[in-house]
Amino acid sequence: MDIEDFKDQNELVLQTLKDFSNITTNLPNILILGSVGLTSHTQNVNYYRKIKDIDTIADMAYRSEIEDQLIERGYSRSTFIGRSMPFSNILIRYSSNRYTRFFKQDSCDLEILFTPFIYDKGRLRIELFPKFYASIPEKELIETELLGIKFNSLSAESLYAVKQLTHNSFGRIYKDDIQKRTLDHQALMNCINIEAYKVIVKEFKITIGFIPIPIKSLLYLTDK
Structure with missing residues (x-):
């Protein structure tokens, strides 16, 4: 897919990304990950593809402000917790208001984890699931x-570590x-x-509560 095809096939994604970027311009604690990140x-190596939705982590302190502004722009709110999602029963029972999906006609889904x-x-340090934390060096946060x-996201090396961790576990x-x-x-x-990636592997931490989980073997370098 070339860049023009990418623009055509992801028109709704780009419009939703603009909406969210405009809302959060002055809010530093926002990370856009997933396919957009x-x-x-x-794009620097000319790799483009169809994107389904926008995956975001936002500081819990911004929740009311972000929700109010999205609703003012015509978005509706639900949750992105599905039955196939890890720990879905626990999340639906205790944390559905943190795992939010915003949507409207002529937009893509905007999925936000408030934490x-x-x-x-x-x-x-951010809580991904109840009592399940990820910790990364602050220097890996980039614009x-x-x-x-x-928008704000992670360095390519840290994003690759996240991809490796999820790929080799879930x-x-x-x-x-x-x-x-x-x-x-x-x-x-x-x-x-x-x-740089070899350094990140040593600095990337996952804990349950404050108990560290050994993950180095899940972050080994591979292109598969």
């Missing part, structure tokens, strides 16, 4: 762009879109600095 890097952004000793739309259980995931891995690998 990936493409902000892989506290905790900074300590040069690191950012990036997709076709001129600016990805072994959920077999959907294997070909797409493989192509994404290959393209993103072409964007990373290998030596």
Whole structure:
């Protein structure tokens, strides 16, 4: 897919991204990950594809402000927790208001995880699931762009680490879109600095509560 095909096939994604970017311009604790974050890097190696939705993590402190502004723009709110999602029963019972989906006609889905952004000793710690935390160096948070739309995301190396972690854990259980995931891995690998990635592997932390989970074997370098 070339850039013009990408624009045509992702017109709704780009419009929704503009809406969200305009709303959150002055809010620093926002991370756009997923396919949009990936493409902000892989556009540098001319890798484009159809994007389904926008995956975002936002500071819980912004929740009311973001929700109010999206609703003012005509978006409706639901949850993106599905039965196939890991820990779905727990999430539906205790945390459905944190895992939000915003949608409207002529837009793509905007999925936002609202969670506290905790900074300590040069690191950012965020709760992905109840009591399940990820911790990364603050220096890995970057401003990036997709076709001129600016937003905050992760460095290519940290995003690759996230992809590796999910691919080598939940990805072994959920077999959907294997070909797409493989192509994404290959393209993103072409964007990373290998030596920088080796450092990130050592600094990327996952904990349950404050108990560290060994994940180094899940972050090994591979393009598959």
